[in-house]
Each structure stands twice: as structure tokens, then as C-alpha cells.
Amino acid sequence: MKDKIDQIKEKAMEEIKSLNNMEELEQARVKFLGKKGELTKVLRGMGKLSKEERPVIGQLANEVRQDIEKELNNTKENFRREIQKRKLEKERIDISIPGKDIVLGHRHPLVKTMEELENIFMNMGFSVVYGPEVETVENNFDELNSPENHPSRDLTDTFYINKNLLLRTHTSPVQIRVMKENKPPLRIVSAGRTFRFDDVDDTHSPMFHQLEGLVVDENITMANLKETINTFIKVLFGEDMHTRFRPHYFPFTEPSAEVDVSCFSCKGKGCDDCNGTGWSMELLGCGMVNPKVLQNCGIDPDKYSGFAFGLGIDRIAMVKYGIDDIRLLFENDMRFLEQF
Structure with a gap:
């Protein structure tokens, strides 16, 4: 039996050296060390040995098994390294x-533009506050002294979610929230998105x-x-800019005014851009807060x-950067945005 075990070892070592891949390696393991393998078959005959021979043959069989397993593991590791090497060569960067x-x-x-405006007012001692874009009718209209029959309340002018909620039509509701939650003195600005059915031309959205x-x-x-x-106007556009206050009407301020700024081209002297008037456009609305509010x-x-005031950030950006179509600000066209 000792000779058979030695022969199995010699045969296994030679065969393992000739293997080419993992699949053949597994087949060799089963062939020599599996439950029906050659070494197992020989060990089943140990019952026929004498008491003196059994421990000797048992020890020899264990040593042979360990040697074969060691050779199998070494070969398996060599295959793994080779596979990894080929993979790295194939996937090399x-x-x-x-x-x-x-x-x-x-x-x-x-x-x-929004950040620049906020920074100007913060340097003037204002605090910046924000509010929700989905607002209550109460804060958006009622508390601002807006009449029940005011056109801005119509379904054709405002995006209603239900009878009590809407997409805010201006950022004035933030002022209402601040006044309800805080006691004077108050000095705040609020900026953000607003929504109205208003797209009549290329300057409205x-x-x-x-x-x-x-x-x-x-x-x-x-x-x-x-x-x-x-x-604010002089800090934003320069010391040579002038303003003109014209009487106007807003439900939430009294008296109210619209503010024009001098022409950006001629600085008030009169030119073709301003049709000789010296004035550019209406830039913002303002007034003294209505006592009812x-x-x-x-x-x-x-x-x-x-007092309160409000201005369109989009309009300021269009003037500042010479943009003639407000839709360009929202289309996310990289050809346009890369200019800035």
C-alpha cells in the first residue's frame, strides 16, 4: 500500500505540472483527492492492514494529501496571477x-445680479429674508390691501392651486410674514421667483x-x-445716474411712485436710444406702506x-448685460451662458 500511495503522489505531481487552466486544476483535485479519488480508494483498504501498519500508512497518506494540496494551491495561485496579468494588460490605460x-x-x-443687489442692500444695513413660492391668498392679496375686484386676482392673471393657495405673484408676501412675526424697527429685502400669466412679448415671462x-x-x-x-441706483449703475419719481397707484402703498433712471447711453443728455428724453425706463415701483397694511x-x-419698493431682477440683468430677450435667461443655451 505504501508503494501505491507513493505512486499516486508521483503521478499527481507530474500531472499538476502539465495543467493549463483552472478547470483542469479542479478536475485534477477531484481525481486524486475527491471522495472517489485515487488516494481515497487506496485508504479504504486500510482495514486489511495490521494494527502496526495502520498508523504508519495513515501518517504517510496525510503527508501525501498535504503535499498534493500544497502543489494544487501553488498552481492555482500561479493561474490567478497570470489571469490578473492578462486582465491588466487588456484593460491598461x-x-x-x-x-x-x-x-x-x-x-x-x-x-x-440677484447676489449683487442683495449685497448692495446688506451694505446699507438691510437683512435678507426668504419666503415660500407657494403662498396663501391672504398673504399674497388680502393683507396687502388688494381689492376683491383687482385684476391681479383673476384666474387669467394668477396661477391658483386651490381657492386658498397660489404661486406668489410677487415677493411682497415675505414682507407680510416678517411684519406679522417681528416688531419694528424692520429693514429687510427679499428676492426670489414669482409667477404670473405674463408672456406678451420678449421682455415678459x-x-x-x-x-x-x-x-x-x-x-x-x-x-x-x-x-x-x-x-441704490448710484451704487448699482454709477454716480452719474439720476432718478425721476412719477406718481402711481399700488394698493399696498400710499403715496406710491414709479422710478425712472436716466439713459444708460447719454446719462440724461438726450440721444437716439432714449428718443431725446434723457430717460431710459421705469426701473422699480415704491411708496409709503399703506396704514391698512x-x-x-x-x-x-x-x-x-x-416704505416699500420692488424691482424686477430679470430687467436689471437685461439692462446690465445688454440682453434684449428675457427668454434667453431661462433656456439654458450654453452658447448664450458662456458669454458671461
Whole structure:
């Protein structure tokens, strides 16, 4: 039996050296060490051996099994390394090939304009606050002293979600929220998206951006409003810019005004761009906060007064960057955006 075990070892070692792949290696393992393998068959005859021979043959069989297993494992590891080597060669990255250029993004002109406006007012002592785009009818219209029959309440002008909720038509509801939740003195600006059925030409869009400001304190007058607006315009467009306040009507301010700025081309002298008037366009609306609005928010109108103003961020961006079509700001056309 000892000779048979030695022969099995010699045969196994020679056969393992001639193997070519993992599949053949597994077949060899089963052939020599499996339950029906050659070594197992020989060991089944140990019952015929004497008591003295059994431990000797048993020890020899275990040593042979360990030697065969060791050779199988070494060969298996060699196959694995070879497979890995071939895989790496096949999947190798050629680092000599030039890489692709990484295109870095930048701030959208609308975002840049919004941040610039907010920074101007923060430097003037205003706080920046934000509010929800889905607003209540109460905050959007009622508390702002908007009449029940005002055209802005119509379904043709406003995006209603239900009879009590809508997409805000301006950022003024943020002012209402601030006045309800805080006591004067107040000095805030709020910026964000607003929504109206308004796309009559290339300067209007159903979605646009507004920035509105509010100041409430004791002894606030129209003079404070005019000085604030004039300071803002000069910081934004330059010291040589001028403003013109024209009477207007807003339900939430009284008195109210629209503000024009001098022509960006001639600075007020008169040219073809402004048809010789010296004035460019209406830039914003403003006025003294209506006492009814203060009262609606729990603020004593006999003790406090305030002013409010609102402007279109999209319009400022169009003027600042010379854009003639508001739709370009929302189309995400890279040919357009890369110019900024």
C-alpha cells in the first residue's frame, strides 16, 4: 500500500505540472483527492492492514494529501496571477493619451445680479429674508390691501392651486410674514421667483424674479425712501445716474411712485436710444406702506410708518448685460451662458 500511495503522489505531481487552466486544476483535485479519488480508494483498504501498519500508512497518506494540496494551491495561485496579468494588460490605460478638458461652470447672470443687489442692500444695513413660492391668498392679496375686484386676482392673471393657495405673484408676501412675526424697527429685502400669466412679448415671462424691500420704524418719511433709492441706483449703475419719481397707484402703498433712471447711453443728455428724453425706463415701483397694511400685520400705524419698493431682477440683468430677450435667461443655451 505504501508503494501505491507513493505512486499516486508521483503521478499527481507530474500531472499538476502539465495543467493549463483552472478547470483542469479542479478536475485534477477531484481525481486524486475527491471522495472517489485515487488516494481515497487506496485508504479504504486500510482495514486489511495490521494494527502496526495502520498508523504508519495513515501518517504517510496525510503527508501525501498535504503535499498534493500544497502543489494544487501553488498552481492555482500561479493561474490567478497570470489571469490578473492578462486582465491588466487588456484593460491598461494609456496615460500618454491627452485627457479631456474639464469645463468649469460659473454663476448664471440672473444669480450674479440677484447676489449683487442683495449685497448692495446688506451694505446699507438691510437683512435678507426668504419666503415660500407657494403662498396663501391672504398673504399674497388680502393683507396687502388688494381689492376683491383687482385684476391681479383673476384666474387669467394668477396661477391658483386651490381657492386658498397660489404661486406668489410677487415677493411682497415675505414682507407680510416678517411684519406679522417681528416688531419694528424692520429693514429687510427679499428676492426670489414669482409667477404670473405674463408672456406678451420678449421682455415678459410667466416666471420672473423680484427683489422687494421694506423699512418700518418711527418717523419714516418719503425723504428716507427717495434717499435709499437714489443711493441704490448710484451704487448699482454709477454716480452719474439720476432718478425721476412719477406718481402711481399700488394698493399696498400710499403715496406710491414709479422710478425712472436716466439713459444708460447719454446719462440724461438726450440721444437716439432714449428718443431725446434723457430717460431710459421705469426701473422699480415704491411708496409709503399703506396704514391698512401695517394694521393688518398688527403694527400700530399711528406710531410707525414705513416704505416699500420692488424691482424686477430679470430687467436689471437685461439692462446690465445688454440682453434684449428675457427668454434667453431661462433656456439654458450654453452658447448664450458662456458669454458671461
